[in-house]
Amino acid sequence: MNSPVWLVILLCAAPAAAEESASRVRITQGPEIEQARSDFAIVRWTTTTPTGSPVHEGIVRYGTEPTKLSETARSPIRLNPSHPQTIFRVRVEGLRPRTTYYYNVDSAGADGKSDRVKCAVKQFTTP
Amino acid sequence: MRSTSAVGLLAFACLSAAGAAACGESDKRGAPGSSPGSQPASDAGAPPVRAYDPYPPGILPADLDAEVARVLREVDALEATAMEEWRAQKGAGGTAAIEVLGKLMNYDKSMSTYKNVSCASCHMPYTAFGGPIPSVNLTMVAYPGTAHYRAGKRATQRYTYSPFFPVLQYNQTQGLFFGGNFWDSRATGYLVRNPDAEQSQHPPVDTQEMGFSDTACIAYRLSQSAYRPLFEQVWGAGSLDIAFPADAEQICATPGGASMFGGSLTPVALAPTDRTHATTVFNHWAQSIDAYEQSVQVSPFSSKFDAFLAGSAQLTADEAAGLKLFDGKANCNSCHLDGRGAAAKSGQSDTSAAAEVNPLFTCFGSANLGVPLNPRVAIYYQTTPDSLGFTANTLGFGYRDLGLGTFLRSGVGSATNPNSTWTQYAPKTDGQMQTSSARNAAMTPPQCPSTEAPGPYFQKAFFHNGYIKSLKQLVHFYNTRDVFKFDVTSGHCPAGKTEKVDCWPRPEVPNNIDMTTGNLGLTDREEDQVVAFMQTLTDGFTKPYPHGDSFTGACMTGGSAKTQGNELLIPTPELPPCATAVCGLAPLPNPPIR
Numbered sequence: 001m002n003s004p005v006w007l008v009i010l011l012c013a014a015p016a017a018a019e020e021s022a023s024r025v026r027i028t029q030g031p032e033i034e035q036a037r038s039d040f041a042i043v044r045w046t047t048t049t050p051t052g053s054p055v056h057e058g059i060v061r062y063g064t065e066p067t068k069l070s071e072t073a074r075s076p077i078r079l080n081p082s083h084p085q086t087i088f089r090v091r092v093e094g095l096r097p098r099t100t101y102y103y104n105v106d107s108a109g110a111d112g113k114s115d116r117v118k119c120a121v122k123q124f125t126t127p
Numbered sequence: 128m129r130s131t132s133a134v135g136l137l138a139f140a141c142l143s144a145a146g147a148a149a150c151g152e153s154d155k156r157g158a159p160g161s162s163p164g165s166q167p168a169s170d171a172g173a174p175p176v177r178a179y180d181p182y183p184p185g186i187l188p189a190d191l192d193a194e195v196a197r198v199l200r201e202v203d204a205l206e207a208t209a210m211e212e213w214r215a216q217k218g219a220g221g222t223a224a225i226e227v228l229g230k231l232m233n234y235d236k237s238m239s240t241y242k243n244v245s246c247a248s249c250h251m252p253y254t255a256f257g258g259p260i261p262s263v264n265l266t267m268v269a270y271p272g273t274a275h276y277r278a279g280k281r282a283t284q285r286y287t288y289s290p291f292f293p294v295l296q297y298n299q300t301q302g303l304f305f306g307g308n309f310w311d312s313r314a315t316g317y318l319v320r321n322p323d324a325e326q327s328q329h330p331p332v333d334t335q336e337m338g339f340s341d342t343a344c345i346a347y348r349l350s351q352s353a354y355r356p357l358f359e360q361v362w363g364a365g366s367l368d369i370a371f372p373a374d375a376e377q378i379c380a381t382p383g384g385a386s387m388f389g390g391s392l393t394p395v396a397l398a399p400t401d402r403t404h405a406t407t408v409f410n411h412w413a414q415s416i417d418a419y420e421q422s423v424q425v426s427p428f429s430s431k432f433d434a435f436l437a438g439s440a441q442l443t444a445d446e447a448a449g450l451k452l453f454d455g456k457a458n459c460n461s462c463h464l465d466g467r468g469a470a471a472k473s474g475q476s477d478t479s480a481a482a483e484v485n486p487l488f489t490c491f492g493s494a495n496l497g498v499p500l501n502p503r504v505a506i507y508y509q510t511t512p513d514s515l516g517f518t519a520n521t522l523g524f525g526y527r528d529l530g531l532g533t534f535l536r537s538g539v540g541s542a543t544n545p546n547s548t549w550t551q552y553a554p555k556t557d558g559q560m561q562t563s564s565a566r567n568a569a570m571t572p573p574q575c576p577s578t579e580a581p582g583p584y585f586q587k588a589f590f591h592n593g594y595i596k597s598l599k600q601l602v603h604f605y606n607t608r609d610v611f612k613f614d615v616t617s618g619h620c621p622a623g624k625t626e627k628v629d630c631w632p633r634p635e636v637p638n639n640i641d642m643t644t645g646n647l648g649l650t651d652r653e654e655d656q657v658v659a660f661m662q663t664l665t666d667g668f669t670k671p672y673p674h675g676d677s678f679t680g681a682c683m684t685g686g687s688a689k690t691q692g693n694e695l696l697i698p699t700p701e702l703p704p705c706a707t708a709v710c711g712l713a714p715l716p717n718p719p720i721r
Contacts, residue, residue: 034646035609042609042646053301054461054490058642075642078494080461082454089609089642093718110302 052109058088179513188262206234229419255567256286261586268593280506290421386516449660495558497634525706532557558636572678583682596692609645618698
């Protein structure tokens with residue numbers, strides 16, 4: 001159980017590949033579960049600060065099967081362009097108790113354009 | 128017409144976010160100290176009206192009438208000062224004339240139905256033109272209007288720097304609304320091209336505030352005022368020459384919403400040309416008040432931070448640390464823009480020159496911060512008709528304050544959205560309230576030099592519903608909202624937990640909650656440092672704030688800023704579902720709001 005999680009963390013936190021464009025948003029920490037309750041969770045991750053509109057949405061796609069992330073949760077945050085990094089936090093509501101969920105993350109500007117964050121699927125279990 | 132839109136929703140009540148609410152008894156007949164429970168007779172000789180008191184014991188503060196009277200004495204003194212300023216001008220024109228005209232209007236109690244309320248009744252200088260009664264800020268939050276004790280639903284917003292907000296616009300590139308005035312941005316400024324000016328047009332015809340039944344009552348009462356010559360000097364000879372009907376005073380002395388008006392928004396019978404004329408006067412009223420609020424008498428950029436930007440003052444170690452946090456870890460300036468220059472790298476202090484020397488500490492935007500419902504707010508209890516047949520809130524606790532979202536739907540308690548293309552964005556803005564300027568959040572009268580217990584302090588109310596009672600609590604909320612999140616309503620934190628310390632009740636509006644804050648990781652000391660920095664944003668450092676010393680009431684002392692006001696928390700009743708009149712309007716909230 002532990003090793004796949006660690007693998008995912010490494011995947012998400014890995015430095016940008018050389019061929020990656022300078023503008024691509026890169027995760028520098030997480031994603032991780034900031035808190036999880038029986039029906040609610042907050043997913044948190046840190047990225048290089050995106051360009052674009054000051055209001056961005058953190059996006060969590062999730063589901064109970066790793067290959068079927070059919071649900072989406074979004075939470076707005078406001079970018080601070082002077083900060084080199086940005087913390088995204090997303091509220092995921094309506095969860096079931098004692099259920100394992102799989103998820104990945106992305107973010108987007110107000111125009112809906114994805115920041116093309118790359119992250120493998122992770123998981124958590126509600127209490 | 129703006130006036131039509133502003134009063135077009137009175138079936139619920141035209142509830143003002145920031146407008147001048149009213150408190151007090153008549154200056155002429157219902158003198159301060161007159162027995163509570165009755166309305167003063169107006170100049171037109173209308174009979175006293177039985178006071179409306181639908182509130183359970185403990186909702187209205189015990190000293191309400193005395194405090195209303197105290198504020199009225201202060202208003203009278205400031206009005207006299209303004210009259211002296213006008214006379215001293217000896218007919219000079221220019222900015223001085225229109226600014227003193229706006230000042231006179233601001234302190235003129237005759238601009239309310241019963242002549243017992245001025246704009247200043249809820250906007251006094253010593254709180255940066257915010258709410259002047261500590262006990263109201265502590266309890267019912269919204270101020271009683273000309274018809275006692277009708278009251279609105281939100282905390283008073285400060286005048287200071289509100290004139291600098293732009294006309295409301297949806298920025299298609301950013302995907303955001305910018306501008307407007309009021310917590311819900313409903314004073315768009317689309318007609319008078321100035322949201323602050325439009326803001327001043329709402330309270331006079333707000334049923335729970337100054338209470339006029341017709342916008343023409345402003346022109347009528349101005350035509351009767353002692354400073355009519357000044358109005359005509361500024362806006363032109365004959366500008367108040369309107370053929371009012373014989374019953375104008377009687378109509379203007381009866382609060383809006385009275386059943387006798389049969390729902391009419393223009394009960395003062397005027398010929399079409401006179402109606403147009405009266406509307407022009409109403410717009411000039413707005414522009415005059417804006418001139419005063421935009422002047423250095425109200426918005427002077429005279430804080431310690433302004434002096435710091437000018438290189439003439441140094442911040443203390445805590446203030447400087449607070450600024451660094453404000454820009455960095457606390458991330459306050461992602462919305463409360465501070466105009467700083469080049470970016471500081473992580474771990475470094477911002478030593479850059481200011482990119483902007485008069486930052487307004489707002490982005491002019493809106494956000495849903497997830498503030499809990501405050502069950503003390505007066506609006507929830509006004510569910511029965513008053514003696515005039517008016518009911519402010521037929522929804523009781525089924526009402527939810529969706530802020531900008533409700534305005535975009537032209538919903539209850541707001542105004543008519545003048546731009547139909549904006550309506551589609553309502554679900555994305557449910558729960559959003561305007562980002563106020565952080566300037567002067569900490570302003571208090573000099574004899575009560577803090578907003579923070581143990582004081583001596585002046586009790587203020589923060590956020591749109593006044594749930595937060597100190598700046599320490601405010602910063603702690605941003606810092607820990609999600610850390611100490613409990614699925615309860617206010618007054619129901621679990622045993623062993625202290626509300627606002629290690630328990631934050633659920634948000635009133637769960638949609639669109641801004642997640643920039645909520646778990647900032649600030650230490651207790653860092654929270655204090657942010658507060659210390661916010662206190663540098665108070666005008667009056669480089670020169671005394673005009674009339675900042677006009678408070679004649681009492682300071683509060685004792686307790687802790689962390690739990691300030693907690694002794695008056697009341698348990699929120701079991702909430703019914705959000706009323707269809709609020710949460711059932713298209714486009715529907717997404718997800719649905721309970």
